Amino acid sequence: xxxxxxxxxxxxxxxxxxxxxxxxxxxxxxxxxxxxxxxxxxxxxxxxxxxxxxxxxxxxxxxxxxx
Amino acid sequence: xxxxxxxxxxxxxxxxxxxxxxxxxxxxxxxxxxxxxxxxxxxxxxxxxxxxxxxxxxxxxxxxxxxxxxxxxxxxxxxxxxxxxxxxxxxxxxxxxxxxxxxxxxxxxxxxxxxxxxxxxxxxxxxxxxxxxxxxxxxxxxxxxxxxxxxxxxxxxxxxxxxxxxxxxxxxxxxxxxxxxxxxxxxxxxxxxxxxxxxxxxxxxxxxxxxxxxxxxxxxxxxxxxxxxxxxxxxxxxxxxxxxxxxxxxxxxxxxxxxxxxxxxxxxxxxxxxxxxxxxxxxxxxxxxxxxxxxxxxxxxxxxxxxxxxxxxxxxxxxxxxxxxxxxxxxxxxxxxxxxxxxxxxxxxxxxxxxxxxxxxxxxxxxxxxxxxxxxxxxxxxxxxxxxxxxxxxxxxxxxxxxxxxxxxxxxxxxxxxxxxxxxxxxxxxxxxxxxxxxxxxxx
Numbered sequence: 001x002x003x004x005x006x007x008x009x010x011x012x013x014x015x016x017x018x019x020x021x022x023x024x025x026x027x028x029x030x031x032x033x034x035x036x037x038x039x040x041x042x043x044x045x046x047x048x049x050x051x052x053x054x055x056x057x058x059x060x061x062x063x064x065x066x067x
Numbered sequence: 068x069x070x071x072x073x074x075x076x077x078x079x080x081x082x083x084x085x086x087x088x089x090x091x092x093x094x095x096x097x098x099x100x101x102x103x104x105x106x107x108x109x110x111x112x113x114x115x116x117x118x119x120x121x122x123x124x125x126x127x128x129x130x131x132x133x134x135x136x137x138x139x140x141x142x143x144x145x146x147x148x149x150x151x152x153x154x155x156x157x158x159x160x161x162x163x164x165x166x167x168x169x170x171x172x173x174x175x176x177x178x179x180x181x182x183x184x185x186x187x188x189x190x191x192x193x194x195x196x197x198x199x200x201x202x203x204x205x206x207x208x209x210x211x212x213x214x215x216x217x218x219x220x221x222x223x224x225x226x227x228x229x230x231x232x233x234x235x236x237x238x239x240x241x242x243x244x245x246x247x248x249x250x251x252x253x254x255x256x257x258x259x260x261x262x263x264x265x266x267x268x269x270x271x272x273x274x275x276x277x278x279x280x281x282x283x284x285x286x287x288x289x290x291x292x293x294x295x296x297x298x299x300x301x302x303x304x305x306x307x308x309x310x311x312x313x314x315x316x317x318x319x320x321x322x323x324x325x326x327x328x329x330x331x332x333x334x335x336x337x338x339x340x341x342x343x344x345x346x347x348x349x350x351x352x353x354x355x356x357x358x359x360x361x362x363x364x365x366x367x368x369x370x371x372x373x374x375x376x377x378x379x380x381x382x383x384x385x386x387x388x389x390x391x392x393x394x395x396x397x398x399x400x401x402x403x404x405x406x407x408x409x410x411x412x413x414x415x416x417x418x419x420x421x422x423x424x425x426x427x428x429x430x431x432x433x434x435x436x437x438x439x440x441x442x443x444x445x446x447x448x449x450x451x452x453x454x455x456x457x458x459x460x461x462x463x464x465x466x467x468x469x470x471x472x473x474x475x476x477x478x479x480x481x482x483x484x485x486x487x488x489x490x491x492x493x494x495x496x497x498x499x500x501x502x503x504x505x506x507x508x509x510x511x
Binding site for chain 1 (some may be wrong): 074075077078085088089092093096100154155156158159180181182184185186189338339366369370
């Protein structure tokens with residue numbers, strides 16, 4: 001993602017935050033992961049959501065992932 | 068970046084025009100979510116003829132119907148336990164909290180998912196970082212950790228900041244004061260009233276708080292934290308800088324905080340909330356420097372969306388540049404200045420006269436009553452309910468009074484009520500509008 005929600009170019013840090021956020025969403029959605037992975041990744045995802053929200057990178061609900 | 072005075076430099080110093088664009092983006096998203104997933108909001112939008120796509124500019128916010136606490140309570144009563152506001156399966160909830168209701172025994176209940184609960188802590192991070200809390204701090208919470216949300220989010224916010232957190236839970240005031248000193252706490256969190264009480268107990272114990280390591284006192288739960296005379300008293304008695312914050316159980320966290328520049332008010336966390344100040348009667352917006360009632364729209368908790376929620380809090384909004392901290396977020400001069408309704412705050416707990424009355428009236432033996440709010444030793448807020456027992460029921464008073472006290476406490480998050488029996492005929496009677504509540508406190 002090269003732009004934030006306002007259309008500004010994203011910084012290197014922001015790109016990294018977004019990449020991790022996407023990876024965590026994918027990990028939490030996997031059905032073959034044990035609870036220790038899904039729930040811990042879920043907690044991490046909830047934290048990364050804050051960084052994305054704070055930096056105007058993403059704004060969405062995550063309840064479909066149970067988060 | 069770790070030396071920045073801002074938790075989130077990007078948004079805290081964002082140009083106002085960009086801030087409005089961001090708010091519009093989030094507002095549309097939250098309205099679409101609420102319309103699709105909350106029966107309550109879907110119904111209200113339909114009745115008002117509102118569609119999220121009508122939000123073209125932030126001024127279109129006024130098309131969204133105003134939401135009231137009474138509607139929320141009604142929804143919960145019709146569909147226990149949480150009403151039809153909730154947007155997702157209750158299985159997604161990880162946290163339950165409540166606040167006392169406006170009428171009778173029913174509390175207002177809220178739920179949060181994992182992301183919401185983390186967001187609640189995040190809002191406190193904005194406030195605590197902005198007031199100077201850093202990883203090296205030791206933060207003491209003089210808070211009972213019950214179902215009342217209080218400082219729960221602040222506790223987790225401080226863990227997130229990396230500070231050492233000292234939860235005091237169910238301790239006596241004496242134990243808390245001793246622990247604050249013994250553990251070298253640098254920051255203490257309490258209601259203003261309780262912070263004064265702790266200072267009083269410290270004096271009685273011969274403990275000199277100003278010579279302790281406490282340099283920040285962060286208060287919440289009562290408007291007194293932004294009353295200059297009270298703030299001065301707190302700062303003198305603790306030898307610490309006192310910062311005010313304010314939040315609501317309904318949003319789960321704080322929406323305003325005082326920064327370390329202490330502008331005489333509290334900044335609005337404008338990237339996560341839209342705050343409007345309106346005339347309580349006409350609901351028309353009021354301008355900068357005018358007193359109005361807060362309406363809050365939250366972008367945080369998606370479990371129970373709050374859109375243009377009528378808070379009952381009275382505020383006076385000031386432009387951001389009246390504070391020297393560099394934030395572009397407006398602030399409320401004097402914090403929360405009072406209430407537009409009959410709600411009273413007693414040691415951080417909301418008390419509505421009509422809720423007390425509803426419980427008192429369950430007792431047939433009671434003829435008349437009066438609620439007196441007063442301040443013990445000039446520091447601790449107390450609530451006393453004086454009751455007149457009917458002459459033919461006087462023998463039951465010994466059992467009735469403590470039972471009423473328990474019922475009132477149960478409906479108010481455990482708040483202690485003093486219940487006093489008085490001579491029959493001694494309380495005032497009213498022909499027109501009854502005034503059964505006397506607030507004798509110098510400031511509230």
